[in-house]
Amino acid sequence: MESEEARPRRRQARGERRMSEILDAAAAVFAEQGYEKTTTNAIAAAAGISPGSLYQFFRSKEAVAQALADRFTAQMRDAHGEAFAPADLAARDLDDLIDRVVDPLVAFNVANPGFKALFARPDMPPGLATAAGPIQSALLGRVEAILTVRAPRLSSSERTRSARVLVQIFQAMTPVVVAAAEEEREAEVRELKKVLRGYLAPLDG
Amino acid sequence: MESEEARPRRRQARGERRMSEILDAAAAVFAEQGYEKTTTNAIAAAAGISPGSLYQFFRSKEAVAQALADRFTAQMRDAHGEAFAPADLAARDLDDLIDRVVDPLVAFNVANPGFKALFARPDMPPGLATAAGPIQSALLGRVEAILTVRAPRLSSSERTRSARVLVQIFQAMTPVVVAAAEEEREAEVRELKKVLRGYLAPLDG
DNA sequence: TGAGAATACGAGCAACAACTCGTATTCGCA
DNA sequence: TGCGAATACGAGTTGTTGCTCGTATTCTCA
Numbered sequence: 001m002e003s004e005e006a007r008p009r010r011r012q013a014r015g016e017r018r019m020s021e022i023l024d025a026a027a028a029v030f031a032e033q034g035y036e037k038t039t040t041n042a043i044a045a046a047a048g049i050s051p052g053s054l055y056q057f058f059r060s061k062e063a064v065a066q067a068l069a070d071r072f073t074a075q076m077r078d079a080h081g082e083a084f085a086p087a088d089l090a091a092r093d094l095d096d097l098i099d100r101v102v103d104p105l106v107a108f109n110v111a112n113p114g115f116k117a118l119f120a121r122p123d124m125p126p127g128l129a130t131a132a133g134p135i136q137s138a139l140l141g142r143v144e145a146i147l148t149v150r151a152p153r154l155s156s157s158e159r160t161r162s163a164r165v166l167v168q169i170f171q172a173m174t175p176v177v178v179a180a181a182e183e184e185r186e187a188e189v190r191e192l193k194k195v196l197r198g199y200l201a202p203l204d205g
Numbered sequence: 206m207e208s209e210e211a212r213p214r215r216r217q218a219r220g221e222r223r224m225s226e227i228l229d230a231a232a233a234v235f236a237e238q239g240y241e242k243t244t245t246n247a248i249a250a251a252a253g254i255s256p257g258s259l260y261q262f263f264r265s266k267e268a269v270a271q272a273l274a275d276r277f278t279a280q281m282r283d284a285h286g287e288a289f290a291p292a293d294l295a296a297r298d299l300d301d302l303i304d305r306v307v308d309p310l311v312a313f314n315v316a317n318p319g320f321k322a323l324f325a326r327p328d329m330p331p332g333l334a335t336a337a338g339p340i341q342s343a344l345l346g347r348v349e350a351i352l353t354v355r356a357p358r359l360s361s362s363e364r365t366r367s368a369r370v371l372v373q374i375f376q377a378m379t380p381v382v383v384a385a386a387e388e389e390r391e392a393e394v395r396e397l398k399k400v401l402r403g404y405l406a407p408l409d410g
Numbered sequence: 411t412g413a414g415a416a417t418a419c420g421a422g423c424a425a426c427a428a429c430t431c432g433t434a435t436t437c438g439c440a
Numbered sequence: 441t442g443c444g445a446a447t448a449c450g451a452g453t454t455g456t457t458g459c460t461c462g463t464a465t466t467c468t469c470a
Contacts, residue, residue: 012437012446036241039427050449055429057447165378165396172377173370191370198403217416217467245458255419260459262417 019057022047023068027114034117035065035124062125065118069131072115076135079108084142091149094204098193101146102170106189109174116175140167151203162203169195224262227252228273232319239322240270240329267333270323274336277320281340284313289347296354299409303398306351307375311394314379321380345372356408367408374400 011019025047029038040061044054058064083104089097109115118124119132143163147154154162173192180188216224230252234243245266249259263269288309294302314320323329324337348368352359359367378397385393 010446014437015446018447040429041427051429052431052450053448059429061428161392161396165400168377168381169374169400172373176373187366191366194407195370195374195400195404198406199400201403202399219467220417223417244456256459257420257461258418264459266458 015057018047018049018053019067022049022054022057022064023071026064026068027112027118030065030068031114031117034121040064062127065124065128066131068114069118069128072112072118073131073135075112076108076115077138079104080135080139080142084146089146094150094197094200095193097146097150098196098200102189102193102196105170106174106177106192109178110185113178116178120171120175136167140164143167147203150200150205154203162199166196166199169199220262223252223254223258224272227254227259227262227269228276231269231273232317232323235270235273236319236322239326245269270329270333271336273319274323274333277317277323278336278340280317281313281320282343284309285340285344285347289351294351299355299402299405300398302351302355303401303405307394307398307401310375311379311382311397314383315390318383321383325376325380341372345369348372352408355405355410359408367404370404371401374404 022043026038026043029043029046032038033042040054041051043061043064044051047054054064058067083101086092086100089100092100118128140160140163143166144159147159147163151159151162170192173188173195177185177188177192227248231243231248234248234251237243238247245259246256248266248269249256252259259269263272288306291297291305294305297305323333345365345368348371349364352364352367356364356367375397378393378400382390382393382397
């Protein structure tokens with residue numbers, strides 16, 4: 001069989017820039033329309049180029065989404081790093097812990113509204129779920145690690161399940177936070193934290 | 206302008222049955238493929254009829270979805286009735302209250318896996334969100350009513366927000382419950398209840 | 411029982427989306 | 441400065457989808 005990334009074709013700086021512009025445009029259109037409804041022509045138009053030019057850089061619509069997913073994944077990894085960076089995280093006060101984990105993740109989602117549009121929607125090719133897999137696992141792993149310290153009485157499977165629930169809560173409420181008007185956002189974040197706290201408190205200590 | 210439901214055309218019993226069969230098929234296909242990806246021909250095939258016959262009963266793909274939404278709405282109304290029926294709901298023990306509200310709603314969603322596929326997906330025509338609107342408002346209203354009794358100290362706007370959060374939690378976790386294997390489902394429901402309880406407890410009393 | 415309405419069919423139409431291709435322009439570099 | 445590669449174009453090809461239409465069959469009821 002052939003390699004997937006057979007010959008990544010030599011590119012000029014101009015081309016790299018174009019690719020980035022196309023991904024910017026794609027993020028915006030995907031965010032607004034969803035994956036299925038966005039046309040490659042619409043992405044090209046938003047990027048200010050012709051349909052043919054888009055295919056100079058990406059083999060297919062899915063390839064565009066894939067590249068965008070990769071880019072988001074990298075940024076998300078940074079956001080996770082920041083969120084889980086403090087070494088003494090697990091030893092902190094519960095409210096403080098939640099603040100320090102949630103705030104950077106919320107900030108990332110607010111800054112990248114296209115992210116959820118790509119990953120949280122059920123209407124995309126399975127390949128993209130695959131792309132989101134590693135980052136999702138990493139997030140779960142980090143939460144589990146914290147639970148291992150904060151809730152030592154949980155069995156391994158309970159811990160896994162609880163981590164999943166926590167991540168699920170976060171992901172369910174994030175769209176509302178992102179969509180909220182500037183002046184409402186803080187209140188929404190407070191609710192999100194209340195929910196996490198309410199679930200975590202009984203497990204804690 | 207013409208009326209939307211101009212002449213609802215006289216139907217034979219056979220026709221009524223066909224319509225119902227088409228909706229059954231549509232529910233199955235929508236549930237599996239999502240709204241955008243399901244083709245009207247696929248619905249017709251699943252119903253064992255020709256594409257033309259489908260259009261004898263429904264003017265468009267959206268009309269099929271609309272009719273299906275109406276049918277779900279009616280069933281959902283019943284489920285809500287059951288969930289919120291006991292007159293002394295608001296006066297019960299918190300765990301008991303949660304059980305009595307959550308269990309029937311979960312049962313409904315498990316019995317109708319197509320429901321979420323239609324309403325919880327972001328890829329459908331705005332008309333359907335409209336169809337879901339009344340039932341959603343009713344649910345929010347019921348939850349608010351309970352909060353009025355259980356958490357009298359909340360301001361009106363806080364109450365509204367809290368109700369929204371509760372409904373949101375439920376809707377976010379329901380897909381996991383529905384998708385879970387039979388033997389895992391109870392555990393998932395327990396987690397759902399834990400989350401609700403954790404959020405409600407501080408508001409209570 | 412027979413006429414008209416309802417139901418059923420399925421090939422095919424119009425619209426649209428992903429993608430191609432021949433050609434023209436711009437860039438990197440010797 | 442000039443040549444090959446990269447970039448850019450956009451009309452057109454191919455395939456699919458929602459939906460139509462002419463026609464055939466079945467049902468209802470006087």
